[in-house]
Amino acid sequence: MIRILLPTDFSENAFNAIRYAVKLYAEEDCHFILLHTLYNADYIMYSSLGGIYKEKSNEGLEKTKERIDHEFNNDRHTFELVSSYEMLHQEIKDRVKDRSIDMIIMGTNGATGSDQILFGTTTVHAIKVAKCPLLTIPSDYQFKKPKNIVFATKYEIDFSEYQMNLLKEIAVRTKANIHAMRANYGSDLKERQKNAKNELTRFFEGLPLQHHDIAADSVPQALEKLAQKTPIDVLVMIKHKRSFIEKLLFTSVIHEIGFNSSSPFLVLPAEKYEPDNE
Structure with missing residues (x-):
């Protein structure tokens, strides 16, 4: 079974990458890991809010899973929901090291819609540390079977x-x-x-x-x-x-x-x- 990590910040861009992954592997047995990372400046400054962040993160993951089930409902796919306080690149390093993922599929920009900022940080950091294949999906890219x-x-x-x-x-x-x-x-x-x-x-x-x-x-x-x-x-x-x-x-x-x-x-x-x- 193919194990694919799907980072998400709950933006439409992130879901678009998830949609691409689910469609690309529609005929394969896959275990998808939906990952939302909580690590940010607010959490560092106000660690007492960690419980609130965690709750919202879990809610976001559940809603994303419900949306996937509603749109695709593929019996060949299973999903694991992960809310983590680690930075994304650290999560990637850890999961590749323990062999829990075979591939990463993620969007190139996120909720802010700023290509340069987020591709220059989140995606490039992921590319640097990933020791497994990593597929990035441009914002608003509509899935089509590659020719x-x-x-x-x-x-x-x-x-x-x-x-x-x-x-x-x-x-x-x-x-x-x-x-x-x-x-x-x-x-x-x-x-x-x-x-x-x-x-x-x-x-x-x-x-x-x-x-x-x-x-x-x-x-x-x-x-x-x-x-x-x-x-x-x-x-x-x-x-x-x-x-x-x-x-x-x-x-x-x-x-x-x-x-x-x-x-x-x-x-x-x-x-x-x-x-x-x-």
Whole structure:
């Protein structure tokens, strides 16, 4: 059974991400964890209000569950309601560590409707700490079965089955086309990149896979060019292990894509999480 974490702040944006998750996995046995985090400045300053916050949080979770049941009522899905005083990124770390979730699906902005503020904090923090796949859903994005999955890559790593299996599983279930896209800054592929590209082709053998080498100054620019001829229903990137400077650069790409993307954005971890390696 697939275990999926669904963070919510009870906004319409958060419920829209929940709706996407329930529809995407409509034919799968899934256990969804509805999570509302209580940690905020008010709670720190007025801890005596914790009981009130907890009560409202539980009420919000119950109402969200009732809304899901009313709208979908899928017998293949079970739901767990969690109200936590932890910060969201800490909840994510803990739940991935104890192997209680396989994936996170969340909205890119929340109740305030401010893309830049909330994508720059909540979602980016979640992406940084998540050692499992994380799928973000843009505000007001209407669910449709993916037809084109775009995987942005430089072909600079050895792709693992753990990384690619989820992508492959979604493509098989939705009968989507896979588009491997490289932003070409003016250089040819090195031998290692050619080998990685061939390995990717072998992994997706039998599935509709196309490689795109697009001349562009940045990944977002290359995506924009590709989108002019191929609608992007899901964008996929791998979060690599990097140095501090490279992490800053990677985060800037995440920000830029997040602010401009009108499609769901799936971030895959660099490798399968193993607690013993911490």
